[in-house]
Amino acid sequence: MSKVLNGNLDAMKVLLAVMVVALHCKLLGGNYTWAGYLLCNGLFRVAVPTFFIINGYYLYQTLSGGHSFAQWFKRVLLIYLFWMLVYSPQYVDPATIASIGGVLGVLKSLLIGYFHLWYLMGMLGGGVMLLVLRHWRSSVLIGLALVAFLIGLGLQYARVYFELPNGFLQHFNQNDYTARNFLFMGFPFMAIGFLCARHQIAQRVGRRGIWCWLLLGLGLTLAEAGLNFALRADVEQNFDFLASLLVITPALFLLPMVYPRASESNFAAKLSSAVYYVHPWFILGALSLGMSYGNSMAGLVLALAFGVAPLLILASRRVRFIL
Template sequence: MSKPNFGGLDWIKFIAAVLVVANHTGPLLTYSGTADFLISNLLTRIAVPVFFMTAGFLFFRKLTDDPRKNRQALRGYMLKTGKLYAIAILLYIPLNIYTGYFSDSFTPYSLFKDIVFDGTFYHLWYLPALLLGLPITVLLYRKLSLKGMLAAAGCLYVAGLLGDSYYGLIQGSNGIVHAYDGMFTVFDFTRNGLFYAPVYLALGALAAKGKPPARTPFANAVLFAGSLGLMFAEGSLLHAAGMPRHDSMYVFALPATYFLFHWAMQWKVRSGKTFREWRVWIYILHPIAIVLVRGAAEATNLEGLFIANSLFHFAAVCLLSVGMAAAAVWLIAISRKFRPARALSSRLS
């Protein structure tokens, strides 16, 4: 049996990582506020859902009817992700110090909130969301049918919407607002592992365990484009009405992510392990690249080109992020080569 080709998923995750950079740099802001809003505030909102759905697909496709092996798979995945999160936390301690993270407002409780829900730097929330959302989704998968799992995760997502882009809908209900205000003392946003991640992980589980949809690549592309257009309209209307408390969660992000995923599964492209690992490190390292680009521009008096010009700033951050990611992957590969030698040396000593 031939090994399945998931090159399309690797490419779409790479594109999603670039979209995350766009979300944090505003590439078109210099030229058009409206165009930048559509790119940086709306299009980029399908990036993290793509990460979650592909993570769910790749994890759940490995599950079997053996509960013991499934528990081992979950523990292994959580341990691997937890190690990555710990490394990321340590990497950002210098920037945390620089930005005043450890100020008077820093407490053991605020640290707990950040580690479990919000991330210790603004982009790191994805990793605790995955660490919390995956066990929740696995529990739903064990207890419910595929449709039931998706429905339960969808209910969590609806609750999250009301604390995010649809927050304005509950403004007239003091009881509900107070309930959400109480939740916001535990976490800053509902785009977290409790409300946001499970539905996309469940969509990935459905893709892994359900019957594959019989659609052509063209059909998936058209459905993705239509869903994305509806998400653009949804986001624009919500912002015009002043609804969002935050703007990470949209209803039409669900079908847009779903159809994009299945379209990417049909791409006849190749990738490799190294390229796959680049995507992870682009995501983790790009805020450092933003700081380095700004610092270098100020040191060389090129602020007008690489800071004031948003498109050049975005391009420079992308290039530096890719370079830093490649270096990180290379260093990790080198360290792996020395591990067997160290292990053998310790056994012989």
Template structure:
């Protein structure tokens, strides 16, 4: 999934515009929702304030470390951009901020009825999707047009992270991961992702951080993979560290290679994948001394 996100950030890889759009704004957009479902699944174990504090401080340390690492790329003086990057996160770091606040909100709602949490999640996601749609189609102009095209308006902890985190938590709470999911169900739900992506391209809905079909496909795919690997979980932790390392470090190499490959493409994608993978393995090695880097 981390490699899909690299593909998303590289962008122009396929020569056919339609195929490139569906892949970038469809398939590659499933990476972050998948991470959120997985995070929500394990967030179910955060059952008291002491565990919440440990979880929060780990994310804060992670965020501070990578924000410092990326300072050369985002700091340009004291301005609005500084505020946005500090509180919303530079580039991929928005995910850590979103996960942190979504987790706090979900913890505060932990004693609420689960049906309420589920419907609240769906409602918030749909609201965020509507904001995204209105912005992409440029229905409004002036102030409202600029506001609706302001990415953090809908790609944030409330409309993006919380819904999927909550669904992941509910999967664990009710043991849905133990249910068998057929490959046919995975394929059918994936086809709907392709259809939605193609339709969005047809109507000119260009920026697609939120996909309605991700609410169905990603939980189904997660449960399918969970059953597939239920008897081989010894390397799951290492794999999660590796994926985190690739996700968090990719922009270091993406920004560097952009100067060499301004038009991006396959060569740049492969180079970023190789470099971020090797760097992630290095981070895993030194994690024993600096535990908050991934």
């Protein structure tokens, strides 16, 4: 018997993947215009944390259903290694690979994840943490997740608005991966999904309540992004962390859960993964041809990514670690 999926949740995953592409293509001017900033450093930042919530939700089902965590971990790891190989020309320098520095650079990339692939490392690390903590009380899990998130949020805002007194710490905190990693983002948001599944939150909340929650989160997200833009935050710095993400992302995740649509097809879920994994190659190709970031690039990259996605989905039926 085919596994019954929530078609609306999978459709939302496609929308989240589109947000990631639009963000990376700097839609509407990206960080340099008011509208672009509200989207690229505001609304579109819900995408990856919401993906993490979905991952945590399904991880709970995997563990509570008696399925193998090792199999889950192996599958995600193989996908990660495959796509790291696909993007290896971007972080492996043939001229230095034989040197100690070159090898260390490659190892660093493998530990952090190239560009968008950090998400998979965040999922793996967050999954291991939840495996270890899975029997802990929910109140403790909430506390740990909140502390981890607040540390990441603090590092994010310090990177943009403050100069740390220690030179090494200041230099270290200028890297995206200092805050954006499995500990400060992957684990907290996966824990939200994990706890939503444990306590069956979707069955306990009403549709009206979810809409009010979502609208509140949307308002807070746009207000936070607008305030950062008004304060002339360093436009070269991206906001992976926003305080309002803790409000909007659980509501966004729960929205399709309170409007379930039974589906036996995983095409939409695979489509979202394919678009997410492959799109940077089209961005790199567009840049190499002299195209600038912006709306035209976003349209082109989305068209190419969606065009190639069915081929990747077809290939993944034979080689499962592609998607």
